Amino acid sequence: MTTTTKRKKPEELRSHRWYGAKDMRSFGHRSRTAQMGYNRNDYAGKPVIAIINTWSDINPCHSHFRQRAEEVKRGIWQAGGFPVEMPAISLSEPFQKPTTMLYRNLLAMETEELLRSYPADACVLMGGCDKTTPALLMGAISMNLPTIFLPAGPMLRGDYRGQFLGSGSDVWKYWAELRAGNITESDWAEIENGIARSPGHCMTMGTASTMTSTVEALGLSLSGYASIPAPDSRHAQMATQTGRRIVEMAWEDLKPSDILTPASFDNAVMTTLALSGSTNAAVHLIALSKRAGFNLTLERFDELARKIPVLANVRPSGKYLMEDFFYAGGLRALLKQLGGLLSLKEKTVDGKTIGELIANATVFNDDVIRSIDNAMVKSDGLAILKGNLAPDGAVIKPPAAESHLLKHTGKAVVFKNYDDLSARIDLPTLDIDANSVIVLQNAGPQGAPGMPEWGQLPIPKKLLEQGVRDMVRISDARMSGTSYGACVLHVTPESYIGGPLAFVKDGDLIELDVPARKLNVLISDEEMAKRKAAWVAPAPKFERGFGKLYLQHIQQADKGCDFDFLETQVSTTHSDNQKDGSRGGEPEIH
Numbered sequence: 001m002t003t004t005t006k007r008k009k010p011e012e013l014r015s016h017r018w019y020g021a022k023d024m025r026s027f028g029h030r031s032r033t034a035q036m037g038y039n040r041n042d043y044a045g046k047p048v049i050a051i052i053n054t055w056s057d058i059n060p061c062h063s064h065f066r067q068r069a070e071e072v073k074r075g076i077w078q079a080g081g082f083p084v085e086m087p088a089i090s091l092s093e094p095f096q097k098p099t100t101m102l103y104r105n106l107l108a109m110e111t112e113e114l115l116r117s118y119p120a121d122a123c124v125l126m127g128g129c130d131k132t133t134p135a136l137l138m139g140a141i142s143m144n145l146p147t148i149f150l151p152a153g154p155m156l157r158g159d160y161r162g163q164f165l166g167s168g169s170d171v172w173k174y175w176a177e178l179r180a181g182n183i184t185e186s187d188w189a190e191i192e193n194g195i196a197r198s199p200g201h202c203m204t205m206g207t208a209s210t211m212t213s214t215v216e217a218l219g220l221s222l223s224g225y226a227s228i229p230a231p232d233s234r235h236a237q238m239a240t241q242t243g244r245r246i247v248e249m250a251w252e253d254l255k256p257s258d259i260l261t262p263a264s265f266d267n268a269v270m271t272t273l274a275l276s277g278s279t280n281a282a283v284h285l286i287a288l289s290k291r292a293g294f295n296l297t298l299e300r301f302d303e304l305a306r307k308i309p310v311l312a313n314v315r316p317s318g319k320y321l322m323e324d325f326f327y328a329g330g331l332r333a334l335l336k337q338l339g340g341l342l343s344l345k346e347k348t349v350d351g352k353t354i355g356e357l358i359a360n361a362t363v364f365n366d367d368v369i370r371s372i373d374n375a376m377v378k379s380d381g382l383a384i385l386k387g388n389l390a391p392d393g394a395v396i397k398p399p400a401a402e403s404h405l406l407k408h409t410g411k412a413v414v415f416k417n418y419d420d421l422s423a424r425i426d427l428p429t430l431d432i433d434a435n436s437v438i439v440l441q442n443a444g445p446q447g448a449p450g451m452p453e454w455g456q457l458p459i460p461k462k463l464l465e466q467g468v469r470d471m472v473r474i475s476d477a478r479m480s481g482t483s484y485g486a487c488v489l490h491v492t493p494e495s496y497i498g499g500p501l502a503f504v505k506d507g508d509l510i511e512l513d514v515p516a517r518k519l520n521v522l523i524s525d526e527e528m529a530k531r532k533a534a535w536v537a538p539a540p541k542f543e544r545g546f547g548k549l550y551l552q553h554i555q556q557a558d559k560g561c562d563f564d565f566l567e568t569q570v571s572t573t574h575s576d577n578q579k580d581g582s583r584g585g586e587p588e589i590h
Contacts, residue, residue, distance in 0.1 A: 075243020168482020
């Protein structure tokens, strides 16, 4: 079944303006295409499909994308399209400093401009490593051409002496044990060599798997493909099928604006919650919704979190890894378990509704993918906190924390920035105990800059040696989706621009109450105002280049950290979105 019955004629294709006109410019386009070894039969009257590929030698998560791009091309050729591969900046989570989040919007802009400025009728987006997924989709949604996202897929399970290892989660776990003296440097080296042993992104329920899953729930990738391990031959088959399907979508003119609705974003939020997915999803989904012309809010996350159970028993909140999740039935099986909580009539790139696609899904291991009656937790996969410390909101992932810390009051131990934290956290003289609240300032969108994943603040070595493995930690940073602990994140407004977090001092009592959704520093309004009046704004972090543009236009975490000039004007109904292609203007073909 397809979502549309009318098909474009060849002369209605966007690329026809480049290739089909009878003028000097089209002569140049055709002759230069011939220069690359193609003749008119290869492209005349066919959809041109842009393949936006984020492969690079410095991105291990995408190391298989050279081959996958060829498999996408195979499908495009088979379906009668003309593939054009276009490399884009590769945001490599393990390597790019200070954080890939600083450059998410740069990749979004590059994607949008590649699609706008070249003769693309439709596109395949190749991503998966954390920020590539939202960045590619932000750009493509703004351009509004027929789009399919192709997920990189998780890597295989790590291995250490017969135990399965999960990226990120077990790094933090064993790093704590090394610092506590419970394992040796030789043990640590064994873990290093066994934790990442194939192409693909993190195989825990980190930001990568969270975001590729939410994209499938949004309807923008082929159903059932978000969970396939990267080295699995079914992943290669998926790439070719994606190539075939995008050609059909080009003829159908099935665009993101025909698929995305407020209800589809609710489906994506509910998917995140049922997975106990990354807290980063809040920032990215809000940004995506605003690109689509909708206004997803933190309040909506919290409203849905109160009724959605956690069904995925996957690290860091559970036991298993993404390979197990795939074998257990994958995302379709989890969505089937959610059933009527979802809006099942939403359209997808498959040409079917979500409900039709999951109708026959089956759970093959009910310990990995739980039923609602046997949920990991009944609700609150994420929670949104507010109070005098976070007037515009903060985020916590309750299932990843020790439960006794979810309602806690303790004395603040404050670090002014990450360098201060690194220098002092392990000092034997640090005045801190297990009941203290660790506070990191100046780690937000402008303060760090780029809002790095510093939010899983380290526990002091002297407390690790006493057996402490979790403490309340608060910052305006983000946290890797593979991380765990009682970490309050995304405190907004950030301290660097004068948010209340900037005014916290050592010894202040901080109150965290997740059930009541409260985060407060227990000082009077008068004292808060006094401290604010004495605060001096820091100097800008950048004086030139992209960094300067970033500081001038970046929004806060509760707004999605997009640039203020890139959002689509928010509408309340899906029909308000433009239906005729780009929301930002088309190039003139002279």
